Amino acid sequence: xxxxxxxxxxxxxxxxxxxxxxxxxxxxxxxxxxxxxxxxxxxxxxxxxxxxxxxxxxxxxxxxxxxxxxxxxxxxxxxxxxxxxxxxxxxxxxxxxxxxxxxxxxxxxxxxxxxxxxxxxxxxxxxxxxxxxxxxxxxxxxxxxxxxxxxxxxxxxxxxxxxxxxxxxxxxxxxxxxxxxxxxxxxxxxxxxxxxxxxxxxxxxxxxxxxxxxxxxxxxxxxxxxxxxxxxxxxxxxxxxxxxxxxxxxxxxxxxxxxxxxxxxxxxxxxxxxxxxxxxxxxxxxxxxxxxxxxxxxxxxxxxxxxxxxxxxxxxxxxxxxxxxxxxxxxxxxxxxxxxxxxxxxxxxxxxxxxxxxxxxxxxxxxxxxxxxxxxxxxxxxxxxxxxxxxxxxxxxxxxxxxxxxxxxxxxxxxxxxxxxxxxxxxxxxxxxxxxxxxxxxxxxxxxxxxxxxxxxxxxxxxxxxxxxxxxxxxxxxxxxxxxxxxxxxxxxxxxxxxxxxxxxxxxxxxxxxxxxxxxxxxxxxxxxxxxxxxxxxxxxxxxxxxxxxxxxxxxxxxxxxxxxxxxxxxxxxxxxxxxxxxxxxxxxxxxxxxxxxxxxxxxxxxxxxxxxxxxxxxxxxxxxxxxxxxxxxxxxxxxxxxxxxxxxxxxxxxxxxxxxxxxxxxxxxxxxxxxxxxxxxxxxxxxxxxxxxxxxxxxxxxxxxxxxxxxxxxxxxxxxxxxxxxxxxxxxxxxxxxxxxxxxxxxxxxxxxxxxxxxxxxxxxxxxxxxxxxxxxxxxxxxxxxxxxxxxxxxxxxxxxxxxxxxxxxxxxxxxxxxxxxxxxxxxxxxxxxxxxxxxxxxxxxxxxxxxxxxxxxxxxxxxxxxxxxxxxxxxxx
Numbered sequence: 100x101x102x103x104x105x106x107x108x109x110x111x112x113x114x115x116x117x118x119x120x121x122x123x124x125x126x127x128x129x130x131x132x133x134x135x136x137x138x139x140x141x142x143x144x145x146x147x148x149x150x151x152x153x154x155x156x157x158x159x160x161x162x163x164x165x166x167x168x169x170x171x172x173x174x175x176x177x178x179x180x181x182x183x184x185x186x187x188x189x190x191x192x193x194x195x196x197x198x199x200x201x202x203x204x205x206x207x208x209x210x211x212x213x214x215x216x217x218x219x220x221x222x223x224x225x226x227x228x229x230x231x232x233x234x235x236x237x238x239x240x241x242x243x244x245x246x247x248x249x250x251x252x253x254x255x256x257x258x259x260x261x262x263x264x265x266x267x268x269x270x271x272x273x274x275x276x277x278x279x280x281x282x283x284x285x286x287x288x289x290x291x292x293x294x295x296x297x298x299x300x301x302x303x304x305x306x307x308x309x310x311x312x313x314x315x316x317x318x319x320x321x322x323x324x325x326x327x328x329x330x331x332x333x334x335x336x337x338x339x340x341x342x343x344x345x346x347x348x349x350x351x352x353x354x355x356x357x358x359x360x361x362x363x364x365x366x367x368x369x370x371x372x373x374x375x376x377x378x379x380x381x382x383x384x385x386x387x388x389x390x391x392x393x394x395x396x397x398x399x400x401x402x403x404x405x406x407x408x409x410x411x412x413x414x415x416x417x418x419x420x421x422x423x424x425x426x427x428x429x430x431x432x433x434x435x436x437x438x439x440x441x442x443x444x445x446x447x448x449x450x451x452x453x454x455x456x457x458x459x460x461x462x463x464x465x466x467x468x469x470x471x472x473x474x475x476x477x478x479x480x481x482x483x484x485x486x487x488x489x490x491x492x493x494x495x496x497x498x499x500x501x502x503x504x505x506x507x508x509x510x511x512x513x514x515x516x517x518x519x520x521x522x523x524x525x526x527x528x529x530x531x532x533x534x535x536x537x538x539x540x541x542x543x544x545x546x547x548x549x550x551x552x553x554x555x556x557x558x559x560x561x562x563x564x565x566x567x568x569x570x571x572x573x574x575x576x577x578x579x580x581x582x583x584x585x586x587x588x589x590x591x592x593x594x595x596x597x598x599x600x601x602x603x604x605x606x607x608x609x610x611x612x613x614x615x616x617x618x619x620x621x622x623x624x625x626x627x628x629x630x631x632x633x634x635x636x637x638x639x640x641x642x643x644x645x646x647x648x649x650x651x652x653x654x655x656x657x658x659x660x661x662x663x664x665x666x667x668x669x670x671x672x673x674x675x676x677x678x679x680x681x682x683x684x685x686x687x688x689x690x691x692x693x694x695x696x697x698x699x700x701x702x703x704x705x706x707x708x709x710x711x712x713x714x715x716x717x718x719x720x721x722x723x724x725x726x727x728x729x730x731x732x733x734x735x736x737x738x739x740x741x742x743x744x745x746x747x748x749x750x751x752x753x754x755x756x757x758x759x760x761x762x763x764x765x766x767x768x769x770x771x772x773x774x775x776x777x778x779x780x781x782x783x784x785x786x787x788x789x790x791x792x793x794x795x796x797x798x799x800x801x802x803x804x805x806x807x808x809x810x811x812x813x814x815x816x817x818x819x820x821x822x823x824x825x826x827x828x829x830x831x832x833x834x835x836x837x838x839x840x841x842x843x844x845x846x847x848x849x850x851x852x853x854x855x856x857x858x859x860x861x862x863x864x865x866x867x868x869x870x871x872x873x874x875x876x877x878x879x880x881x882x883x884x885x886x887x888x889x890x891x892x893x894x895x896x897x898x899x900x901x902x903x904x905x906x907x908x909x910x911x912x913x914x915x916x917x918x919x920x921x922x923x924x925x926x927x928x929x930x931x932x933x934x935x936x937x938x939x940x941x942x943x944x945x946x947x948x949x950x951x952x953x954x955x956x957x958x959x960x961x962x963x964x965x966x967x968x969x970x971x972x973x974x975x976x977x978x
Contacts, residue, residue, distance in 0.1 A: 116294040117264060117321045118301045125264060131319060133266065135232030135250035144246040151245045151261055151323040227730055229260040245320055253316040254475065255506065256705065258730055259305045262327045263318035265289045270506050271314035273305055284312040298328060310709065313508035315475050363777055370781050380786065404808040408754030416737040417747035424733035427717040428751030432820040433692060434621065434628050436702040438639065440739040442646050443608040447480040449488040450573060453603040455544040455561060463602045467578055468494045470529045473501040473516045481576065484606060502526055503590040509681060512536040517590050526586045530579050530595055534565050537577030537600065544600040553600060569637030574606040615647045617741045624748060625820045631677040631685055639678045649675040656680045667691040686710035698820065704728050704739065719744065753812040755821045760881050761807045763831045768873040770832050771839025779847055785858040789919050792866050799906065800873050803898040810892035813882050834949055835880060835942065842938040849930050859921040863910050867923065868931045870906040872938055874899050879942050883950040886943060
């Protein structure tokens with residue numbers, strides 16, 4: 100059989116029941132060989148079958164975003180209203196409405212499209228790769244470039260990039276629950292399966308969407324992209340990620356605004372008809388009021404703030420895979436993490452080797468080097484440390500030949516390689532792993548080059564040495580060997596019996612420089628850290644105390660396995676360290692903590708971390724982590740460093756705060772203005788503002804709003820976990836909306852006196868006053884501090900000043916008569932300036948009262964004993 104396929108005329112998309120074909124026939128039908136395709140053949144095939152993706156999200160992106168701007172019912176109603184205006188001869192009204200709607204939609208489109216492109220570029224940085232044979236050489240390629248006929252190598256931690264048939268495998272177990280619903284990993288092996296076999300019974304096929312839990316293997320790709328089993332399902336279903344707490348809050352807020360808007364529209368329209376006002380004018384006025392009340396730019400603001408946050412986080416070393424997770428990061432109050440590379444330097448060093456009862460002999464390092472250098476499963480820092488130490492000691496393993504391997508898995512916690520030395524009879528199995536798991540298969544131990552029985556007393560001595568070293572902070576593994584005079588036909592897990600314990604491997608990984616300060620900084624931000632590790636209790640406790648974490652309450656995996664979920668929910672919050680934990684237990688711990696109301700972040704980079712990453716509110720992995728972990732995460736750290744995560748938390752909270760600023764300030768200002776205008780429409784003999792004036796007002800006020808995404812955020816808002824709270828938004832809207840209404844009424848009275856109820860001057864004056872106050876109030880209520888002590892973002896300040904100047908200039912510009920504006924007398928301008936100043940002063944005073952009250956509410960919630968009645972309260976958001 101050829102090692103590299105030569106170009107042949109095949110259509111790899113037309114294979115049927117490929118799992119039932121003999122291996123040689125399948126390779127021939129695919130026009131490939133055991134060493135895969137040539138680059139030329141693969142590229143030609145890529146053009147034929149397309150990229151290995153379910154759907155191309157970037158295709159027609161611009162058009163989808165543009166037409167998405169017109170999905171709002173209010174926008175569609177305005178378009179209809181413009182058409183009605185044309186039908187009744189109101190061309191000027193129709194043109195103005197159309198221009199404003201298009202301008203607003205294009206502004207929103209530009210922001211959303213730029214944000215989407217930026218996010219796509221960030222995601223491209225962390226697309227996972229597969230190990231592929233091309234031109235007879237094994238290398239890494241982006242998974243989207245794979246084609247039918249490619250031969251891939253699989254190892255523990257790998258995601259399956261396409262549907263493929265197994266060519267060879269050693270203890271290859273795959274988790275495919277996403278497709279078949281099977282709880283436990285299933286073994287995959289080469290062979291032929293019946294044509295009628297259902298997915299779960301195709302033991303020789305690995306599917307897209309599954310992952311390798313243990314073992315190694317080689318497979319040939321048969322189906323890619325939408326042709327895979329997973330792609331077929333995805334094509335029929337619109338799979339949406341779980342709704343985040345923030346997204347749920349936005350949705351509920353939308354329901355609230357819809358109800359308020361409908362009530363106001365119906366009341367105003369009916370009232371104007373009763374007053375015998377023109378039908379079209381009444382309809383346009385009511386619709387303009389609705390548009391003015393609704394924060395129609397909210398989707399664009401959310402998109403822009405999230406994408407800006409993602410870009411800031413990327414600059415700080417955090418790649419966001421799911422934008423909605425940024426708010427969860429800002430809400431996080433508990434971080435669960437392993438210790439290696441986060442609390443420690445992550446540069447593991449083989450500190451020394453020890454014999455069972457004394458000094459190790461030279462053979463121990465040779466055994467360790469053979470095991471580390473020849474294994475083909477998961478790459479790990481322990482094996483790298485062994486290889487480095489062996490190289491430094493000049494240990495030569497080239498004369499040995501590998502004849503087999505029993506890959507590592509999380510149940511055995513061992514890894515074995517089988518070697519033979521030319522010129523010497525038999526073969527030797529060398530196994531390395533957790534000490535307890537090595538001792539359970541050991542029957543003898545080496546002493547002075549001789550094998551002696553491993554009795555209970557010696558076992559106790561070995562365990563005592565292990566616990567003493569662990570208490571000093573060393574990571575300790577055991578190593579054992581067995582010689583087979585007559586090698587078995589195949590090696591498997593049952594071959595790991597009656598081994599001879601050869602000694603200990605002691606690894607050191609010191610605490611990370613500055614980690615104490617970083618943990619303190621997280622604590623100041625209201626984020627507690629809990630360590631979840633597979634290491635033993637002694638190592639974990641020693642490290643925790645050395646970096647300033649509590650180690651008073653420790654829960655082991657064995658104890659956890661005996662604890663019911665209800666009891667664990669109460670116990671988890673009080674536990675400082677979770678030690679000797681297996682993968683499924685990590686998921687249980689995270690679920691228990693979430694069940695107690697915590698917003699849990701989980702930082703992990705191994706295959707065994709994937710279930711917990713899925714379970715957490717915010718899954719965090721690192722670049723270079725196992726594929727299954729990286730793709731399960733919501734965010735990926737460029738460097739496994741808590742300082743990077745700390746910056747990400749700050750950026751996440753800034754993003755959350757700026758989004759909430761827009762919602763709170765815009766709704767409160769609009770709410771007050773629209774109530775005032777609704778009342779005025781029933782009192783005045785003319786409409787207080789024309790529909791086109793309301794739309795222009797709303798459009799101009801939206802321009803600075805788009806810069807809120809880059810606004811500065813007060814430190815106090817960054818120091819507290821933030822949660823969306825619809826009650827908080829309602830309170831904010833009512834308090835500051837009513838203040839706005841009071842001063843609108845004052846303006847209303849002033850203009851009636853000054854203008855003698857002249858419609859054009861009244862409407863122009865109210866337009867200028869309402870627009871300026873809506874813009875200026877943002878600079879006051881964007882912060883809980885006194886406005887002069889909190890510097891706004893540069894673009895927010897510049898755009899606000901620019902639009903205020905434009906608002907004052909509009910009545911004097913060419914074309915002002917199109918909108919019904921006239922120049923304002925100096926006395927009117929002076930009066931409006933005084934009213935605006937008084938409004939800002941009153942809002943500043945009210946703001947102090949409001950945030951003091953909200954702080955007291957939050958404190959009461961956090962300290963329930965201070966309350967007279969133990970009634971649950973919701974979390975309070977902050978601006």
